[in-house]
Amino acid sequence: MPPRFVDIHCHMLPGIDDGARDSADSLAMALLAVEEGIDTIVVTPHQLGGYVHNRGDEIRVRAVELQELLRAHGIPLRVLPGADVRIDDGMVEKLVSGEVLTVADKRRHVLLELPHELYQPLEPVLDALDSHNITGILTHPERNRGILSRPSLIEPLVERGCLMQVTAGSLAGGFGDAARALAERMCSRGLVHFIATDAHGARSRRPKIRDAYQRCVELAGVEAADAWCSSNPGLAVTGQAVPAGVTAVRPAKKTGWAFWKKAA
Template identity: 65%
Template sequence: MSADTQLTGFVDIHSHLTPGIDDGAADVEDSLAMAQLAVDEGIKTIICTPHQLGGYAENKGDDIRRRVAALQETLDTNRIPLQVLPGADVRIEDGMIDKLASGEVVSLGDHRKHVLLELPHELYFPLEPVLDSLERLGMTGVLSHPERNRGLLHQPAIIEELVERGCLMQVTAASLIGGFGQASQAMAERMVKRGMVHFLATDAHSPKSRRPMMRGAFARATELAGEGAAVLWCREFPLAVAEGRPVPAGPTKVQPPKRSSWMAWGRSA
C-alpha cells in the first residue's frame, strides 16, 4: 500500500459540521470550509454528530436528518467530494434509551447500531447499566473522547475494563498530537499502545480552531501501534459504522514498527 493510499479514504465518526445547530459550524460558510479541509486531509465520509440531550435538548432527530441532507446537497452543489451522514453526540441522561429506541435521538449513520456517548467532561460514572440497556436494543456504545474525561484521567484502568465489556472507544485525533494538553495526550498514547482504541475522529468544531485534521494522528498512531492498527482506527472500523456493520469488540491488535539496528546503535553511541 502506497503512502498516498494510506492517507486517503478516512472516515470521521465525530464532527460538528452541521451548520447552526450547536457549538460547531456557525453557518454554511463554516461548514463548507471545514468540509474542504476534511477532504484535503483525506477524509471521504463524515458522520455529522451535533450535540443531543443535555444542554441541547431542542435538537430533535428529524431536524438533524433534514439538516444533514441539506448539507449534502450544498456540498454536491459546491463540488466538494464528501459524503455526510446523520448522527449525534449524545449526552448520557435519563430517558436517553427510550429516545434512541424511538429515533428521536440519532445513532451513528442513523443505522441504530452504534451510539456516540458523551460523559460530562468533569467526571466519570459507571457505564455498565447504559451499555446493558443499549445491548438490549441491539446497539453498541461508543465512548466519545475518554482521554479528555477528568474522571477517567484519574482512573485509566476503567478504560480497559470498559473495552473488555464491549464498549468501543473513540479518541480525538488532536489529543494524540498534543492538541488537548499533556495529560490527554499521555492517555491517548497509552490507549493506542495498548490497543484500547477503535476510532480516531476529529471532533471538529470550526475551520479555524478544532479543525477536521486526521493525518497527523494517523501518522502518530502508525508510529505507536503500527500501520495496520492506524488503518483500522481511521478507515476500516469507522467505515463499518458508517455502513451499519459491526465493529470487533475488545482490544485491537497492535504491532509497533521495529526500529532498525543502526537506529538503536545510534541512540546508544
C-alpha cells in the same frame, strides 16, 4: 499511502450547536476534511444534556441540506446524520424511537458523551443498549477528568464490549499533555476502536486526522491505524458490527509505558 478516512464525530452542521457557525464555516470545514483525505463524515451535533432542543428529524433534514450544499460546490464529501449524545435520562428509549440519532442513523452504534469533569459507571447504560442491539462508543475518554485520574477504568470497559473513540487532536497535544499521554497509551495498548476529529470549526478544532493517523502507525502499526481511521468507522456507518475488545498492535517504534503504569 494512507487509506481514505471516515470521520464518525464532527460538528459540521451549521448553526445547531457549538460547531460550525454558518454555511460558510461548514464549507470551509468540508474543504479541510477533503484535503486531509476524509471522504465520509458523520455530522454529530450535540443531543440531550444542554441540547435537548436538537431533534432527530431536524438533524436528518439539515444533513441532507448540507450534502446538497457540498454537491453544489463540487466538494466530494459524503455526509451522514448522527449525534454526539450526552448520557441522560430516557436516552435509550429516544435512541430506539429515532428521536436521538445513532451513528449514520443505522441504530447500531451510538456516540456516548460523559460529563467532561467526571466519570459515571457505564455498565448499566451498556446493558440497556445491548438489549436493543446497540453498541456504545465512548467519545474522547482521554479528555474526561474522571478517567484521566483513573485510567485503569478503560480496559474493563473495552473487555466489556464498549468501543473507544479517541480524538485526533489529542494525539497532537491539542487538549494538553495529560490527554495526549493517555491517548498514546491507549493506542499503544490497543484500547482504541476509532480515531475521529470531533471538529468544531475551520479555524480551531479543525477536521484534521492525517497526523493522528501517522502517530497511530508509530504507536500501534499500520493495520491498527487503518482499522481505527478507516475500516472500523467504515463498518459503523454501514451498520455493521465493529470488532470489539483489544486491537492487536505492532508498533513501528518502541514506546514507553511509564505513564500508564503509574496512573493505573
